[in-house]
Amino acid sequence: METFDVAIVGGGSTGLAALKHLSDLGKQAVLIEAGPQVGTKNVSGGILYSKRPRNGKVHNVEDVYGSDFEASAPLERHISKYILHATSGNKIFTLDLTPAHEYQTNFGYSVLLNKLNSWFASVASESAEKQGGGIVTGVHVRDIQWSNENKTLIHTDELEEFQVKAIIAADGVNSEIAYLTGARQKFSPNEVYQGVKVVIRLPEETIEERFEIDTSEGAAHLFAGDVTLNHIGGGFIYTNRDTLSLGAVYHYESLFSKPTEPSTLVNALIQNPFVSELIKDEVITIDIDRELSKEEQLRKRFALTKLVKTFEELRYSCYSSSGRTRLIDSGKFKNFEEMKAKLDSIRQELIEKYNTKFVTNYVELEYSAKLVPDGKRCRMKKPYHRNILFVGDAAGRGIFIGPRIEGLNVGIDDAVRASLAISRSIDKNNFAEDYMGQYYTSLVEQSPYTRDMKEIDKEYLKIFLESTKSIPKEIVGSRYGFIFKIMSSGKLRGLAVGIANLLGYEKILPLVESEETYVQVPIEVALKLGKKIDPSYTPVPPSIEERVARLRYNDDPISHIIVREPESEFLRKLVVLCPTRCYYHEDNKVMLQHEGCIECGSCAKGTEWRHPRGEKGVIFNYG
Amino acid sequence: MVNVAVIVKLEPDFSEGNVSYNPDGTLNRAETKSILGPHSAIACNAAFYTKITYGSRISIGTMGPPIADSALKQAQELTDADEMNLYSDRIFAGADTLATAEVLRSGIVKMLDGNKIDIVFSGHRASDGETGQTGPQTAWKLGYTFLGNVIEVNIDLERNYVIVKRLVMLQGFDGIVEEVEAPLPVFITVDPSYSPNYRTIYQRLAFAKYRKEAIARANNYKQFLKIYDSKSLGVDPKFVGLPGSPTIVYRVEKIPKAKASRKAQLIEGQDIDAIKSIVPKLRPIVS
Amino acid sequence: MVTESFSNNSGGKYRNLYVVIEHIEGKLVPVSLEMLGEARRLMDDFNQRYQESERVVAVVLGYKVQDLCQQLISYGADVVVYAENKELEYSRNTIDTKVIAQISRDAGLAKQISPEYIPPYIKPRYMFFAADSIGRHLSSTVLAELESGLASDINKLVISDIDFRHEHKTKGQTIRYERTLEMYRPDFSGFLWTTILCLDNKNPEIMRDYHPQGCSIIPGVFNAIEPDIAREGLILQYKPTIDPEDLKVKVLNKQMLKKKIDFDGHRIIVSMGRGIKDDPEQNVKLIEQFARLLDAEIGISLPLSKRLYQLSDSINSKYMIPERVIGTSGSKVAPSFYIATGIHGAVQHIAGMKESEFVVAINPDENAPIKDESDLFINGRMEDVLPIIIEELQKLTPIVSSHME
CATH class of the missing domain: 3.40.50.1220 (TPP-binding domain)
Structure with a gap:
């Protein structure tokens, strides 16, 4: 039987960091990823941070991948502006939270995980190969067993079984390893947020113009108020190089109490007048005469698709400085004017010859969803089981503090700590829970991120409140005005935070994370102080069916989800809460159609939920 | 170590956004980019499998115009080939399958410095017309045992045999999987349903390693490329190209049955006579 | 303007239409009967038009296949040539190709098939195979061995005299090619029909004759004729020579896949x-x-x-x-x-x-x-x-x- 030192299950940024770090420590590790390639199953909001806490040390991405990380990794934009908007109807009130974003931060980059994780994978696998390890894709871990001789055997759907000394479970928020070993319960709606995201395309320089940034900068915008449709959470837009990540993240329990379709929540943000101006684009609509013969239609369609492709490629290069340089260097064009002229002539051809129309709308590339663990509520207190260590989302470790949402950096920090614990165990050939598991727990407990999941950081709070100074306290009605007042005074704040931390997060969360904070207060602020926006159009988001149709799938005829209780209350809610409408009512039962599933796990708590077999299921191009 | 050849074909990229048709419905070859044919890619996967599982030297061959080298680059990415051969000559133009087979036969015997090729892989068919005859005809000219529709390849290195599984589809049958053994050398056309089955971590890791090497090699693919014309190949001009082709395309026309796109004729559920009218439509098929 | 006529009927050197029959588990694959039906229609018309008596010859290779022969006669074959041998039980490309080539070239056999024609006999005039997993490859290797032309995936056939002019093939002259099989095949797009001809060679430098004119036929497009059990025909056994070297290729086992549902077999x-x-x-x-x-x-x-x-x-x-x-x-x-x-x-x-x-x-x-x-x-x-x-x-x-x- 094949034998390896360490198996890492899951090739997200956490698993990959573990592979890289373990290999650098000279240990043999094999990473098992179910997707056809690394990065095809990963979704993130996505900002990747590097932090420098005043107390304690975190392991940052550049510590794992080297100091030239920023120069060589496929990062989208360096986030230099961090903005919070309160919305109400066509009014918007804007707060600059950049100081809060910069608090203890080395850098924050917007990222698209398909690209970034592929890069991590290529670097990590190079290190791993030197130790006889590497990355294996398209393989789904089905079971882990311990033989009588205490050998650890990994069973997969695709390979012959193999043996390992230790396992890192980096299989995400819906960790199958956690479920099948019983290491933790499935997360309940109270413990997670549901995030839904769309990737929107825009020319590079249009992004820079609208977000008022230059080519070396990026912006993050957060939204609260009426765009939440009365749920706890909010919306976001992050600028990428020539795309935007736009999404909605809501406390899953809040969604459960008033079920609203996830796509409706994203659409509410898209249709906000301020947002719709940010994403506005010119969209080509193709209309082929159905009266023509079939082959004539086909010919037209092929010709048109080709022309449109040329047009779009040219347009995107034309409105990007690097794109223009590329085109000029290749000798295809002399200058911008020539490109512009060519664009105009294709445009003319499209309109005149093919009856193509240019309409004002926006272009959506990819729809995705994921559950985000709220570490305050759900981090594993004992992130191990026998010789398995749980890291990142799989261990329920994510930071959710008001506008501060972090996961990628937490996972990377965990990965390094797990690697250190395993490395020590390999050297001493001791993988017992009380040696490896407990040591890993102590390392994790020392992490400043863990502290952030446990208590309020009054420095952060102070900076946050500084940013809100422009809001007259009297507008903020009810109990919040009072809290604001207390918090604004340094002395009282210290006292209040002290008491809050004494009470513990569990006690104060319902107070802080409430509809009032996320919905009512922002609406009030926007109404009273907001700027009025006159929208120039109303964007038309694609239907769920269109969104699903644009995604890539490798359909598995065998469903990875099994419904055992088709009449449960939980599943009834999923008819609304499944982001791709995989559930429907039929004769008082809830039925599942797994085709179209994007594997977010929103239904996991109420079903028998597994990841699809290797290479099967959804394939994200952006993530 | 097994010597393996892969015969590939450069084909038009039929995917939407890349393909272009003339107004008369024929393919506009000038406007359509060429890529490695999908069936050729499958043959490459089978060759790569032999490299990972048994260790093999791989040589790729294709007949086509000089621009066919982009397909060779793609083929090298898939196989980590040690050598690539382009058989390109004006006089090869107009060749049917028999004349093409003549060129390929002459090419295969020259591969890997004239070392005998143990297994030749080729695709099941090309997507732009040629229909699965070139492989078996080349095999015949080489005097190699031909094995078609292969879905699994195993090599018995001690006996110098292959043991393959073939998927035989016959009218009225749901498919027959046939296990066949044959002494090397053999010529294999790979079934479209073939997919290599790597069942161990080591195979998967080797796959990743060689694939990486392959991509690096393919970036300098010209270094591995040999170009042959009819002279350097040593073929008799009478047996290649148009003169060597018994068949010729006489005529191309539109298939008359093509009809306009569907536009449903609507019959109301209460209109019993109209509903009955569909029966005569069914009748010629039923009887 | 026809300047030269090229007759394909050079003294009966090339004659008859050979249909390579496929069968499995003692039963004929339907396409075999479809090919016979089309062969029958074509040759009836051919014989009438050209005042000939050329035959539809069904070629069967296998073991215990005598029972199939009578059936082939009733479905339109004039002659059935069967090669009966335990080694032919399963189709193996190399052996089958050699046996079919032997049958195709056998002048003695050709004389038994149509005694009224005077020798020499060289090869069949036309040859049909099924365009399936067996016939597609078998047709290729047989025609490579016989060094003649082959068109695949045919769904329409016409025999006619063709006036043909080609810059290279006929050096720009119009030449009449008699009794030419026009082989129609749908092209990859599904919209176009390509007609393939296998024209006889008239270049004296090339020692090839380009007969038979071969094709593989798409299963399910032609109709079999109504079987007539009273139909008479000649059934000939053929004793092939098998090279023991070729027996090294062995079919180790066969596994029939069973789908419950047959969407393709229903119209x-x-x-x-x-x-x-x-x-x-x-x-x-x-x-x-x-x-x-x-x-x-x-x-x-x-x-x-x-x-x-x-x-x-x-x-x-x-x-x-x-x-x-x-x-x-x-x-x-x-x-x-x-x-x-x-x-x-x-x-x-x-x-x-x-x-x-x-x-x-x-x-x-x-x-x-x-x-x-x-x-x-x-x-x-x-x-x-x-x-x-x-x-x-x-x-x-x-x-x-x-x-x-």
């Missing part, structure tokens, strides 16, 4: 969807009856495979199974007639049936997307519409039992 497919819901059991039975009358296969939409309805076990296990699903996660079908009953027409389903030639949809919802993929849309519930069609269909079926009292 009509009736499919059902959630529209059965009002009375599932009765509606499925109605569809069963309807399909039986049409000799149709039954398909379902994806949701039905999840067993949505209270149905008897027999119906559930027979119909509500993934193997019957038509669509992206099931089968893709292209029958002559597709009848969608109670199917809404989700994108996944449409992808599986849109290549059908004629589509009828029965659905009470006029806005159902299936309408856009239909040629005929009957706006009604299946339980109302189907009985009307069934009744009408029953009128068509001949009433045999009326005299039986």
Whole structure:
């Protein structure tokens, strides 16, 4: 039987960091990823941070991948502006939270995980190969067993079984390893947020113009108020190089109490007048005469698709400085004017010859969803089981503090700590829970991120409140005005935070994370102080069916989800809460159609939920 | 170590956004980019499998115009080939399958410095017309045992045999999987349903390693490329190209049955006579 | 202007149409009979037109195949040549190719086939194979061995005298090629038809004669003739020479795959969807009856495979199974007639049936997307519409039992 030192299950940024770090420590590790390639199953909001806490040390991405990380990794934009908007109807009130974003931060980059994780994978696998390890894709871990001789055997759907000394479970928020070993319960709606995201395309320089940034900068915008449709959470837009990540993240329990379709929540943000101006684009609509013969239609369609492709490629290069340089260097064009002229002539051809129309709308590339663990509520207190260590989302470790949402950096920090614990165990050939598991727990407990999941950081709070100074306290009605007042005074704040931390997060969360904070207060602020926006159009988001149709799938005829209780209350809610409408009512039962599933796990708590077999299921191009 | 050849074909990229048709419905070859044919890619996967599982030297061959080298680059990415051969000559133009087979036969015997090729892989068919005859005809000219529709390849290195599984589809049958053994050398056309089955971590890791090497090699693919014309190949001009082709395309026309796109004729559920009218439509098929 | 005539009938050197028969498990593969039917029609016409008596020769290789020979005669063969040998039990390309080449070239055999023709005999005039997993490759190697031309995937055949001019082939002159087989094949796009000719060689430098004119024929396009058990014909056994070296290729085992559902073997497919819901059991039975009358296969939409309805076990296990699903996660079908009953027409389903030639949809919802993929849309519930069609269909079926009292 094949034998390896360490198996890492899951090739997200956490698993990959573990592979890289373990290999650098000279240990043999094999990473098992179910997707056809690394990065095809990963979704993130996505900002990747590097932090420098005043107390304690975190392991940052550049510590794992080297100091030239920023120069060589496929990062989208360096986030230099961090903005919070309160919305109400066509009014918007804007707060600059950049100081809060910069608090203890080395850098924050917007990222698209398909690209970034592929890069991590290529670097990590190079290190791993030197130790006889590497990355294996398209393989789904089905079971882990311990033989009588205490050998650890990994069973997969695709390979012959193999043996390992230790396992890192980096299989995400819906960790199958956690479920099948019983290491933790499935997360309940109270413990997670549901995030839904769309990737929107825009020319590079249009992004820079609208977000008022230059080519070396990026912006993050957060939204609260009426765009939440009365749920706890909010919306976001992050600028990428020539795309935007736009999404909605809501406390899953809040969604459960008033079920609203996830796509409706994203659409509410898209249709906000301020947002719709940010994403506005010119969209080509193709209309082929159905009266023509079939082959004539086909010919037209092929010709048109080709022309449109040329047009779009040219347009995107034309409105990007690097794109223009590329085109000029290749000798295809002399200058911008020539490109512009060519664009105009294709445009003319499209309109005149093919009856193509240019309409004002926006272009959506990819729809995705994921559950985000709220570490305050759900981090594993004992992130191990026998010789398995749980890291990142799989261990329920994510930071959710008001506008501060972090996961990628937490996972990377965990990965390094797990690697250190395993490395020590390999050297001493001791993988017992009380040696490896407990040591890993102590390392994790020392992490400043863990502290952030446990208590309020009054420095952060102070900076946050500084940013809100422009809001007259009297507008903020009810109990919040009072809290604001207390918090604004340094002395009282210290006292209040002290008491809050004494009470513990569990006690104060319902107070802080409430509809009032996320919905009512922002609406009030926007109404009273907001700027009025006159929208120039109303964007038309694609239907769920269109969104699903644009995604890539490798359909598995065998469903990875099994419904055992088709009449449960939980599943009834999923008819609304499944982001791709995989559930429907039929004769008082809830039925599942797994085709179209994007594997977010929103239904996991109420079903028998597994990841699809290797290479099967959804394939994200952006993530 | 097994010597393996892969015969590939450069084909038009039929995917939407890349393909272009003339107004008369024929393919506009000038406007359509060429890529490695999908069936050729499958043959490459089978060759790569032999490299990972048994260790093999791989040589790729294709007949086509000089621009066919982009397909060779793609083929090298898939196989980590040690050598690539382009058989390109004006006089090869107009060749049917028999004349093409003549060129390929002459090419295969020259591969890997004239070392005998143990297994030749080729695709099941090309997507732009040629229909699965070139492989078996080349095999015949080489005097190699031909094995078609292969879905699994195993090599018995001690006996110098292959043991393959073939998927035989016959009218009225749901498919027959046939296990066949044959002494090397053999010529294999790979079934479209073939997919290599790597069942161990080591195979998967080797796959990743060689694939990486392959991509690096393919970036300098010209270094591995040999170009042959009819002279350097040593073929008799009478047996290649148009003169060597018994068949010729006489005529191309539109298939008359093509009809306009569907536009449903609507019959109301209460209109019993109209509903009955569909029966005569069914009748010629039923009887 | 015809400047030179090139006769393909040079003293009977090339004669007869050889049809390579395929059989398995003691039964003929249908395409064999289809090829014979087309061969019969072509050669009847040929013999009349050219005042000849050339034969349709069926070639059978195998073990214990005598029983098939008479059947081949009744389906239109004039002569059956069978090579009977234990080693020919399973088709093996090399051995089969050599045996067929031996049969094709055997002058003695040719004399037995048509004694009235004077020697020399060189090779067959025409040759048919099936365009399937056996014939596609066998035709290639046989024609490579016989050094002649081959066209594949043919769906129309015509024999005619062709005046042909080609800059290179005929050096710019128009030449009449007599008795040429025009072989039509649909091209890859499915929109175009290409006619392939295998023209006789007239370049004296090339010692090839380009006979037989060979082709492989798409199964299911030609019709077999009505079998006539009274038809007479010549059955000849052929004793092939087999090279022991070729026996090293061995068929180790054969495994027949069994799909329960045969969408390809039926010209009509009736499919059902959630529209059965009002009375599932009765509606499925109605569809069963309807399909039986049409000799149709039954398909379902994806949701039905999840067993949505209270149905008897027999119906559930027979119909509500993934193997019957038509669509992206099931089968893709292209029958002559597709009848969608109670199917809404989700994108996944449409992808599986849109290549059908004629589509009828029965659905009470006029806005159902299936309408856009239909040629005929009957706006009604299946339980109302189907009985009307069934009744009408029953009128068509001949009433045999009326005299039986």
